[in-house]
Amino acid sequence: MEIEDVRKGTKFLIDDIPHRVEEAEFVKPGKGQALYRLKLRNLFDNSVINRTYRSGEKVDEVHTEIYKGQYLYKEGDQYIFMDTENFEQHYINEETLGDKRLFLKEGTVVAVTMLGEKPLEIELPITVELKVVKSAVTTRTDTITAQYKPVQLETGATVDVPVFVQEGDLIKVDTRTGKYVERISTKK
Amino acid sequence: MDDEHQRLIRLKPNLQRRALIYEFTRTFFREGGFLEVETPVRVPAVAPELNIAPFESEGWFLATSPELYMKRLLAAGYDKLFQFSRCFRKGERGRWHNPEFTLLEWYHTGADYLQMLNDTEKLVTVLASRLGLGVRIRYQNQNIDLTMPWQRITVHEAFTSAAGWGPVTESDPLRFDTDLVTKVIPSFAGQPTILLEYPATMASLARLKAGGPGVAERGEVFIAGLEIANAYSELRDYQEQESRFQKEIEHIQKEEGRKAAIPRQFLKALRHLPECGGIALGMDRLVMLLCDAGSIDDVMAFIDDSA
Numbered sequence: 001m002e003i004e005d006v007r008k009g010t011k012f013l014i015d016d017i018p019h020r021v022e023e024a025e026f027v028k029p030g031k032g033q034a035l036y037r038l039k040l041r042n043l044f045d046n047s048v049i050n051r052t053y054r055s056g057e058k059v060d061e062v063h064t065e066i067y068k069g070q071y072l073y074k075e076g077d078q079y080i081f082m083d084t085e086n087f088e089q090h091y092i093n094e095e096t097l098g099d100k101r102l103f104l105k106e107g108t109v110v111a112v113t114m115l116g117e118k119p120l121e122i123e124l125p126i127t128v129e130l131k132v133v134k135s136a137v138t139t140r141t142d143t144i145t146a147q148y149k150p151v152q153l154e155t156g157a158t159v160d161v162p163v164f165v166q167e168g169d170l171i172k173v174d175t176r177t178g179k180y181v182e183r184i185s186t187k188k
Numbered sequence: 189m190d191d192e193h194q195r196l197i198r199l200k201p202n203l204q205r206r207a208l209i210y211e212f213t214r215t216f217f218r219e220g221g222f223l224e225v226e227t228p229v230r231v232p233a234v235a236p237e238l239n240i241a242p243f244e245s246e247g248w249f250l251a252t253s254p255e256l257y258m259k260r261l262l263a264a265g266y267d268k269l270f271q272f273s274r275c276f277r278k279g280e281r282g283r284w285h286n287p288e289f290t291l292l293e294w295y296h297t298g299a300d301y302l303q304m305l306n307d308t309e310k311l312v313t314v315l316a317s318r319l320g321l322g323v324r325i326r327y328q329n330q331n332i333d334l335t336m337p338w339q340r341i342t343v344h345e346a347f348t349s350a351a352g353w354g355p356v357t358e359s360d361p362l363r364f365d366t367d368l369v370t371k372v373i374p375s376f377a378g379q380p381t382i383l384l385e386y387p388a389t390m391a392s393l394a395r396l397k398a399g400g401p402g403v404a405e406r407g408e409v410f411i412a413g414l415e416i417a418n419a420y421s422e423l424r425d426y427q428e429q430e431s432r433f434q435k436e437i438e439h440i441q442k443e444e445g446r447k448a449a450i451p452r453q454f455l456k457a458l459r460h461l462p463e464c465g466g467i468a469l470g471m472d473r474l475v476m477l478l479c480d481a482g483s484i485d486d487v488m489a490f491i492d493d494s495a
Contacts, residue, residue, distance in 0.1 A: 004279070026282025030408075030418055030470075031392060032365035033239050034279065052370055054362060 001061045003036050003053040011043070011062040011120075014051075018043040018062045018115055043120045046095045062115060069112035069122070071104050079104065081112055081119065090119045097121075102157035103128050103175045124175040129184050130154055135167045148180075202479045202487050205319065209475055210272065212318045213292065216311055222268040222294060227257035229274055235393065236436045236448035241278040243287075250276035253468060255393065256454040258295050259422065263460040270294035272471065283483045284414065287492050290471040295422075299465035301394065301405045304419040305382050308409050308467060309336050312380075312416075312474070319478060327412040328482050330378045338380040343403070346383055350375035356387045356402055364390075373413055380411040393429070394420035409469075411477055417469035426458040 001012070010021045023039040034055035041048050053059070069081035069090070077094040079101065090112065094101060096119075103124055104110075111123040134152035148160040151167075159173055161180045168187030171180060214224065234242045234252045242249040254273040261269055275291050296303065313334050316325055323334045344356045351367040353360075364387075372383075384407045388396055391404030405421035423429050430450065437448045475487040485491050 026280075026285060027369050028239075028280060028282075028285060029365050029368055030415055030468075031237065031239065031390065032368065033362070035366060035369055037369075052366055054366065 001059060003057045003059060004034075004055065006036065006038070006053075006059065011064065012059040013062055014040070014059075018064075018120055019049075020121075022048065043096070043115075044118075046098060064113045064115050064120060066111050066113050068109055071106060071108045071110060073106055081110070081122070083112075084109065090114075092119045092122065099178075100124055100175070101155075103130070103153075103155055103173065103178075105130060105155050126176060127172050127174055127181055129170055129172050130157070132161070132165060132167055132169045132171060135165070196489060199486065199489060202475070202481060203489060205479050206475045206487055208319065209315055209478060210471075212315050213272075213311065216314055217270045217294060220268070220307075222270045222296075223266065225258070225261060225266075225269050225271050227251075227254045227261075227271065227273065229276075231257075233449050233451040233454075235451060235454075236433050236440055237392065238436060238439045238443060241444065241446065243276050243278050252277055253291055254293055255466065255468065256451055258293055258466065259461055259464075260454060260457040262295055262297060262462065262464055263457040267297040267462075268295070281492055283485075284473065284476075286472065286484050286488060289484075292469045292471045292474075293466065295464055295466040297462045297464045300421040300463075301407050301419040301465050301467075302384075304465040304467040305407050305409065305417075308417050308419070308469065309338055309380075309382075311469075312411070312477075315474075315478060321478065325478070325480075327477055327480055330412050332378050332380065332412050332477075334380060338382055338409075339376070340382045340384055342385045343383055343387065344385065346372050346375070356385075359387065359389055361389070373410055373415075376410055376413075378412065380409070383408045383410065391423070391432070392420070393423050395423040395425070414473045414477060415470070416473055416477070417467055419465065419467035422461065422464050422466050424458065424461045424463065426455050429458055430455055 006021055006024060008021050008024055011018055019040040019042055021038055022041050025037040027037055028034045036053045038051050039048060040051060068084045070084055072080045072082055078091040079097060080089055080091055082089050100122060113120045130153040132151045133154050136149055147162060149163050150158050151161050151165060152158050159178060159180050161171060165171060165183055166187060170184040172182050172184055174181050229251050230245050230248055231251050232248050234249050235256055240252050242252050253275055254271050258269055271293050273291050273293060274288060276288050278287060280287050313336060316334055325332045325334060344354050348354050351371040355364050385403035386406040388402045388404050391406060394404040394406040397403050397405050407419045408415060409417040433450050440446055440448045472484050472487055476484060479487055481487050
């Protein structure tokens with residue numbers, strides 16, 4: 001594809017390694033050629049590089065496939081996902097998942113992006129329901145000033161919740177923002 | 189609709205300051221004896237320039253700059269001119285670009301490019317002072333000291349020290365642009381800087397420096413990473429101008445597959461052009477600088493959002 005058509009989110013190959021555009025900036029000296037300064041994330045190891053491309057340059061677009069995969073369990077720093085249609089299993093490492101792993105509960109079905117036989121990234125459901133495992137003790141003065149307190153969820157994420165939420169409660173979280181949405185049920 | 193509403197309310201302080209900048213700029217030039225003029229936006233031919241693509245309009249074009257018309261006025265005997273001119277350049281959209289934008293151009297007979305650059309220094313300093321900003325301004329978390337004189341450095345010196353090669357002796361236009369953007373401009377940091385003496389191959393409509401080693405009397409102003417203005421000692425030799433245009437047209441055809449034509453009326457007038465200097469300054473960028481705005485979108489009420 002032409003570099004002109006590259007946008008934030010576009011994936012293309014550099015030396016056979018898929019990269020995703022995190023930021024794209026158009027720069028052009030008044031009388032000079034158009035340049036594209038890209039911040040690119042290596043989808044294999046999550047590292048970030050900056051590259052400048054010239055107008056007219058071409059890049060190899062990445063052709064990926066997406067399947068519905070269920071997260072089964074964790075083995076070392078590998079997370080194992082199963083294609084819900086053909087039951088094939090794939091390993092994704094912690095680095096590739098990044099912060100998404102903090103909302104990943106066994107049994108959750110996610111969209112897995114595959115490049116050939118290699119999983120590149122996952123997309124979480126927009127909201128997930130997770131149990132509160134640890135809540136800071138709120139003092140009386142805190143409750144007067146603060147409406148929210150941080151709690152830890154069963155998957156490891158820390159989110160701010162209203163003070164009425166307690167340990168053992170099940171809450172709904174927006175995975176795009178990492179923010180509390182509502183309480184689903186409370187500990188009996 | 190709601191987004192637009194919010195956006196326009198948020199922009200109001202910048203648009204108010206923009207109006208003041210225009211007012212103070214007009215005063216600056218009127219007091220200097222310059223006449224404000226207007227020239228056509230829809231034109232039969234633009235100056236053929238590689239990397240500057242005009243929009244077509246019923247077989248004509250939208251102006252990419254008012255330069256050719258300004259010089260036709262000078263050739264008719266006008267001696268000091270300025271204009272705020274809407275210009276259009278295809279495919280230019282980003283934080284510092286909008287395909288429709290405003291150039292401030294001014295011309296002065298008897299002057300050369302150095303004098304035009306001195307004018308720019310004065311104009312920017314006067315504007316900052318009249319806006320109550322003083323000579324030390326903040327732009328996107330950088331401290332900018334506008335105290336005159338600004339740093340002046342030749343293209344050769346700047347490239348040799350920041351990029352390790354000299355574009356005057358070693359012609360490599362592709363590498364020039366990339367190194368300018370990624371190495372040379374960043375090396376200026378918070379210091380307003382004037383780059384002087386572009387390689388002769390990049391002279392465009394500037395005259396070559398007499399006795400100079402293959403350089404043109406062309407200079408550019410950079411402040412806080414923004415390219416603000418481009419000045420020439422104007423080329424008066426119509427034969428040389430025609431041959432430069434011809435070469436450029438071949439380049440455009442070869443590299444961009446686009447047809448370009450010689451602006452005949454302009455070449456005819458060029459025979460009568462007196463010795464003069466001229467400069468084009470990006471008004472939107474100047475407003476960005478003086479509003480501490482990180483994007484051109486923050487200083488224009490309505491931007492091109494087709495990209």
